[in-house]
Amino acid sequence: MRVKTFEAGSMQDALDVVKKDMGEEAFILSTRTRRRPAALGLGEESVIEVTAAVDEAQAGATLAAGAPLTYGLRAPLDTPAARRPARAPAPPAPPPAPAMDLQPLRRELLEIKGAVAALKDNDLRNASILKELDQMKALLSRIQRQGMPPAQLHLPPSLLELYGDLVANDVEPLIALRLCEYAQRALTDQDGDGSAGAVDPERARLFLRRVIADFIPVAPPIQLEPGKMRVAALVGPTGVGKTTTVAKLAAYAQLHLKQKVALLTLDTYRMAAVDQLQQYAQILQVPLHVALTVEDLRSALRFYQDRALVLIDTPGHSPKDTETLNQLRGLLDELPEVETHLVLSATTKPRDLTEIAARYEPLHPTRLLFTKLDETSTYGPILSTLARVKRPLSYLGTGQEVPEALELATSRRVADLILPMPTKEAE
Ligand SMILES: Nc1nc2c(ncn2[C@@H]2O[C@H](COP(=O)(O)OP(=O)(O)OP(=O)(O)O)[C@@H](O)[C@H]2O)c(=O)[nH]1
Numbered sequence: 081m082r083v084k085t086f087e088a089g090s091m092q093d094a095l096d097v098v099k100k101d102m103g104e105e106a107f108i109l110s111t112r113t114r115r116r117p118a119a120l121g122l123g124e125e126s127v128i129e130v131t132a133a134v135d136e137a138q139a140g141a142t143l144a145a146g147a148p149l150t151y152g153l154r155a156p157l158d159t160p161a162a163r164r165p166a167r168a169p170a171p172p173a174p175p176p177a178p179a180m181d182l183q184p185l186r187r188e189l190l191e192i193k194g195a196v197a198a199l200k201d202n203d204l205r206n207a208s209i210l211k212e213l214d215q216m217k218a219l220l221s222r223i224q225r226q227g228m229p230p231a232q233l234h235l236p237p238s239l240l241e242l243y244g245d246l247v248a249n250d251v252e253p254l255i256a257l258r259l260c261e262y263a264q265r266a267l268t269d270q271d272g273d274g275s276a277g278a279v280d281p282e283r284a285r286l287f288l289r290r291v292i293a294d295f296i297p298v299a300p301p302i303q304l305e306p307g308k309m310r311v312a313a314l315v316g317p318t319g320v321g322k323t324t325t326v327a328k329l330a331a332y333a334q335l336h337l338k339q340k341v342a343l344l345t346l347d348t349y350r351m352a353a354v355d356q357l358q359q360y361a362q363i364l365q366v367p368l369h370v371a372l373t374v375e376d377l378r379s380a381l382r383f384y385q386d387r388a389l390v391l392i393d394t395p396g397h398s399p400k401d402t403e404t405l406n407q408l409r410g411l412l413d414e415l416p417e418v419e420t421h422l423v424l425s426a427t428t429k430p431r432d433l434t435e436i437a438a439r440y441e442p443l444h445p446t447r448l449l450f451t452k453l454d455e456t457s458t459y460g461p462i463l464s465t466l467a468r469v470k471r472p473l474s475y476l477g478t479g480q481e482v483p484e485a486l487e488l489a490t491s492r493r494v495a496d497l498i499l500p501m502p503t504k505e506a507e
């Protein structure tokens with residue numbers, strides 16, 4: 081059974097096409113009228129859609145019976161076999177059975193076969209409609225759960241879904257909305273026909289990831305130049321991983337880049353802090369200097385003139401400890417060319433991140449550095465902080481291991497964290 085759908089401008093034309101393509105034996109399963117864009121995109125026109133079926137075995141047999149049988153089992157008429165004389169007279173043929181009109185039965189059978197084929201086709205269509213319905217249901221329940229205000233609901237479904245993903249990843253709702261609106265406008269401009277509403281979900285996701293990547297400012301790695309001493313200081317709250325990151329950076333520069341490194345610590349409040357860095361310094365065989373005063377700091381830097389990189393570790397502060405922060409500011413102000421990285425943990429609550437960043441503003445950090453990415457599963461706060469603080473992202477700490485668990489931040493990597501592509505299994 082062959083089932084095929086034809087389109088034509090009128091019913092008569094459609095029937096002619098069916099007859100021409102499928103032969104006289106074809107019968108009509110269904111017809112419908114639908115609208116489609118007219119040629120050159122000028123408005124719409126209506127079109128007749130006819131689905132027809134034909135039993136090919138039967139149609140083939142009819143064709144074969146009428147065709148000259150020069151091939152196949154029967155010999156051609158003009159062959160010795162055809163010319164051979166008959167041996168004995170054949171017995172008289174039995175009287176023909178009364179002719180029975182099988183045509184209506186055959187037609188009915190064909191119609192049943194056609195209907196079954198059409199049902200199978202419908203099953204596939206139904207399955208895809210059910211899948212779409214399921215997706216709509218999931219989207220609606222997510223909208224209900226997150227209590228999205230009407231502002232978000234004007235987004236087309238594919239972007240509304242992505243908005244939900246961003247918010248679920250702890251991106252601030254307003255930032256998520258602005259990103260989605262931007263993507264919607266850009267997609268509409270790109271398609272030129274206002275059809276962003278119908279945009280394919282995968283295309284929308286890829287596009288939004290690009291928008292996010294473009295939005296994330298990243299810094300180049302600490303630039304080491306021959307004959308020039310580069311100074312980088314790590315500042316930030318207690319326990320975020322400043323000392324560990326200093327060790328990671330030092331190990332990388334010393335072991336991989338084969339550059340001369342020195343360590344300096346301003347963290348003199350706790351012996352344990354000096355010990356911790358001292359251990360790394362010993363392992364890496366790099367000098368460590370403890371600076372208590374501005375004079376200490378100046379003389380240490382003079383001493384390290386031949387070093388390509390001087391890394392400065394600093395003490396962490398509790399939020400209320402403004403005095404220590406002021407002292408640190410006094411020291412760092414002495415270093416006009418220092419590259420100051422504000423170290424933040426990706427596990428910190430979004431609102432606290434904003435407060436911390438504001439508190440460290442007097443130290444004029446030029447970079448943001450996020451650690452402990454391995455300890456969280458939502459990365460939205462990184463994006464929200466970057467949007468607020470507007471400093472480029474330098475490195476990402478992804479574990480405790482020194483030096484492996486450190487990455488140079490790239491906008492693509494961060495976009496990946498903020499809006500991952502669904503894994504094949506999840507699809
Ligand atoms: N999981 C994980 N742990 C980290 C990371 N970076 C640092 N740590 C751990 O966090 C803890 C604190 O790290 P430190 O380097 O001492 O933090 P700090 O900012 O110097 O702390 P203070 O000097 O007390 O302010 C240690 O156990 C580190 O191993 C990271 O990227 N991922």
Ligand SMILES: [Mg+2]
Pocket residue numbers: 322323324347353393394395396
């Ligand atoms: Mg420390």
